[in-house]
Every structure is written in structure tokens, then in C-alpha cells.
Amino acid sequence: MTVDTEALHAELIEWVRSWNEDESTAEVDLDTPLLANGLLDSMGMVAFVSHLEERTGKPFDFSTYMPGPTASIRTLLDHCLGR
Amino acid sequence: MILDGHCHVASTDFVPRAFIEDVVDSMRRRLAAVGRAPAREALVDSYLAQHQDHDADRLVAEMDAAGVARAVLLVPDFGMVMAGRLDLAAMARRHHEIRQRHPGRFWVYLGADPRRGERGAREFADLADRYAVDGLKLYPPCGYSPSDPALYPYYEECRARRMPVFVHIGPTAHSLSFPFAHPLLIDRAARDFPDLVFVLGHGGVSHVDVTAYLALHRRNVYLDTGGFAGTPDGDWPARLNRLFRLGLNHKIIFGTDWPLNQLSGGMRRLLDRVVHGPEVFAGVPHGDRALLLGENLLRVLPPAPNRSGREAGAGAAS
Numbered sequence: 001m002t003v004d005t006e007a008l009h010a011e012l013i014e015w016v017r018s019w020n021e022d023e024s025t026a027e028v029d030l031d032t033p034l035l036a037n038g039l040l041d042s043m044g045m046v047a048f049v050s051h052l053e054e055r056t057g058k059p060f061d062f063s064t065y066m067p068g069p070t071a072s073i074r075t076l077l078d079h080c081l082g083r
Numbered sequence: 084m085i086l087d088g089h090c091h092v093a094s095t096d097f098v099p100r101a102f103i104e105d106v107v108d109s110m111r112r113r114l115a116a117v118g119r120a121p122a123r124e125a126l127v128d129s130y131l132a133q134h135q136d137h138d139a140d141r142l143v144a145e146m147d148a149a150g151v152a153r154a155v156l157l158v159p160d161f162g163m164v165m166a167g168r169l170d171l172a173a174m175a176r177r178h179h180e181i182r183q184r185h186p187g188r189f190w191v192y193l194g195a196d197p198r199r200g201e202r203g204a205r206e207f208a209d210l211a212d213r214y215a216v217d218g219l220k221l222y223p224p225c226g227y228s229p230s231d232p233a234l235y236p237y238y239e240e241c242r243a244r245r246m247p248v249f250v251h252i253g254p255t256a257h258s259l260s261f262p263f264a265h266p267l268l269i270d271r272a273a274r275d276f277p278d279l280v281f282v283l284g285h286g287g288v289s290h291v292d293v294t295a296y297l298a299l300h301r302r303n304v305y306l307d308t309g310g311f312a313g314t315p316d317g318d319w320p321a322r323l324n325r326l327f328r329l330g331l332n333h334k335i336i337f338g339t340d341w342p343l344n345q346l347s348g349g350m351r352r353l354l355d356r357v358v359h360g361p362e363v364f365a366g367v368p369h370g371d372r373a374l375l376l377g378e379n380l381l382r383v384l385p386p387a388p389n390r391s392g393r394e395a396g397a398g399a400a401s
């Protein structure tokens with residue numbers, strides 16, 4: 001499956017915004033640390049990674065990378081795409 | 084020095100698939116409530132992928148990053164209710180190998196189930212001696228009371244080796260039995276074995292009204308904080324702070340219940356907030372920190388090295 005990265009970036013930013021139901025005042029961009037900034041908790045991370053897998057059609061490889069406090073939309077997507 | 088009194092190796096060799104599926108189903112129900120439930124199979128695969136740390140290398144890296152010197156590895160015996168990859172003897176051997184691979188980093192509490200009878204107690208004792216096991220881990224929601232007389236032969240073996248008994252209390256996988264997870268069920272055994280230490284796993288999180296008076300009034304009952312950051316509302320620092328201001332800090336053992344928090348920033352983020360955050364130790368006497376973060380655990384562990392059946396002397400039941 002080929003992925004239109006730019007469209008996907010915008011969609012994922014929107015996903016994180018809507019997960020927070022616009023309650024979060026933190027600006028969300030591709031490099032915002034999602035856990036450290038409180039945009040995602042563990043349940044949010046499960047939902048986000050599941051969404052990534054669904055959209056990219058690729059399983060997230062947890063054996064080589066476990067999302068830490070600095071994980072962002074960009075690092076998670078790149079890892080999922082194997083980049 | 085920080086010691087973690089409650090960890091598991093995140094490996095499908097030790098955690099039954101049925102248990103992981105239970106966890107997945109609970110998560111899916113929560114996600115479904117907000118309209119985000121992923122396909123079940125995909126979520127099961129994702130959780131299985133997070134349980135491939137078979138040699139505890141990733142756990143050790145987490146401990147290093149978080150400043151945790153040493154941790155207790157708990158090995159529950161789910162074998163009577165859930166099929167697992169390995170039997171108890173194989174799990175004991177594997178945990179022994181993990182300890183050899185990471186010298187000085189782990190203690191091990193091995194599981195048991197009273198329905199395995201006196202033979203099970205002898206097997207537990209043999210494994211404990213062969214692999215220098217440090218404690219007994221019980222999981223009563225599998226279907227028994229921790230005061231079941233069938234456990235007493237196991238307790239005798241523990242007493243002879245001055246090993247603590249770690250007892251899960253409170254909620255767990257939805258297919259297991261919650262009434263057996265009530266902390267008051269320990270009372271009979273705690274009175275019958277006054278020189279054996281019982282640690283109520285999650286006792287600092289669930290049923291705290293009951294566990295607190297048990298720890299206050301039963302000299303051999305301790306609490307553990309395992310799972311403190313597992314609550315959905317994220318308000319755990321305030322709750323931990325309340326717990327640490329109950330006048331019980333000589334009876335509370337700090338534990339994370341790793342890998343519970345592996346997807347929310349790992350051990351380092353957790354420990355940063357506990358040790359350096361403004362909330363958890365606010366108003367807590369400074370000297371209590373060392374008790375909570377390590378000294379209480381050292382007091383309940385058997386004298387090292389734990390080799391074979393010595394008679395119990397004065398233990399930590401004080």
C-alpha cells in the first residue's frame with residue numbers, strides 16, 4: 001500500500017486533536033511529544049498505534065521500538081512505515 | 084537506591100495468551116465507549132508484540148534509564164485456569180537464567196496453586212532451593228482463598244526459608260474470580276503464621292481502607308503499590324501521596340507492576356514523577372523515602388543467599 005504522507009500527516013494531527021476533544025491547549029504538530037505533553041495517555045497510545053496500523057496496513061514493531069515520552073506523530077509513523 | 088518490588092517479565096512465555104486476551108477485551112470495551120475500538124485480532128497481535136522481552140533485556144534497559152537498581156520478578160501460576168506455554172518448573176528455570184544473564188538485578192517470587200496439593204508444595208520447595216527463589220507469589224483470583232488450609236504446607240516451606248508470601252488482591256482479568264481477591268481473606272493465614280510476611284499486592288491501590296488497617300494492626304502484613312499509575316484518570320500522584328501520609332510507611336513496598344506502564348512512557352517517566360515530581364512525597368517525612376523505595380523490601384526478603392531449608396528465626400514480622 002502506498003501512503004500519501006502529507007495527507008496522512010494532516011489526518012493524524014486531526015486524530016490527536018479530536019482524541020482530546022479540543023480540550024487540550026497544547027499546540028499539536030508532527031513533532032509534539034504526545035505522552036510528555038499529556039495529549040495521549042496509555043489508552044490513547046493504544047488507540048493511536050491501532051489507528052496507525054490500520055491506516056498504513058503495517059504492524060507496529062514493538063520489538064525494536066517502544067514509544068517513550070518523546071514519541072511524536074512523526075516518530076511513530078516513521079517507525080510504523082519502517083523508516 | 085531505588086528497588087522495585089513488583090515486576091513481571093513481559094513475555095508470552097510467562098503470561099498466558101488468555102490473560103492477554105482478557106486485558107485486550109477490557110481495553111477494547113473502553114475504546115468502544117469512545118467510538119475507537121480497533122479490530123480485536125489486531126489489538127491482540129499488538130499486545131502479544133509488546134510481550135516479547137523473553138530475556139528481560141528491555142526491562143533491564145528500562146530499570147537503568149529509571150535508576151532502579153534491582154527488582155522483584157513475580158511469576159504467577161495461572162496453570163490451573165489458563166493454558167500457558169511453560170509449566171512452573173520451566174518458568175522457574177527460565178527466571179533463573181534471566182538472573183544469570185543480569186547478575187544482581189533481580190529477585191524472583193515463584194507462583195503456586197493450592198489445588199496442586201502437597202505434591203505441589205514439595206515441587207515448590209524443590210524449585211525454590213534449586214533456583215534460590217526469594218518468595219512465593221499467589222494469585223487467589225484463580226479460584227482459592229489465601230487462607231485455604233491447602234496452602235499451609237506451602238506456607239511451612241516459606242517459613243522454613245524465611246521467604247515472604249506475595250498475594251494479589253483487587254480486580255484483575257475479567258474471566259477470574261474477584262471475591263477471592265479481597266484483602267480480608269488474608270487474616271486467618273496471617274494469624275496462623277505470625278512469623279511469615281504477607282505482602283498484599285496492589286494493597287496500596289485497591290481496598291486501601293481495609294489494607295491500611297491490616298498493615299497497621301497485623302505485624303506481618305505489608306502493602307505493595309503495584310499498579311499505582313494504572314488508573315484511567317491520571318490522578319495517581321495525589322493518591323500515592325495520600326497513601327504515604329497514612330502513617331504506614333514502614334509497611335509499604337514500592338512497586339510499579341511493569342510492564343503495566345510500558346505504553347505510557349515507561350519506567351523512567353514514572354520514576355521521574357515519583358522521585359522528582361512535586362506531589363508524591365509532599366508532606367512525607369524525608370526519612371520515609373528510603374523505607375518506601377527500598378528498605379522495606381530488603382527487610383522482608385530472606386537472608387541472602389537463600390539456599391535451603393533453614394529454620395525461621397526472627398523475621399520481618401514487626
Ligand SMILES: [Zn+2]
Pocket residue numbers: 089090091157309340
Ligand atoms: Zn503484577
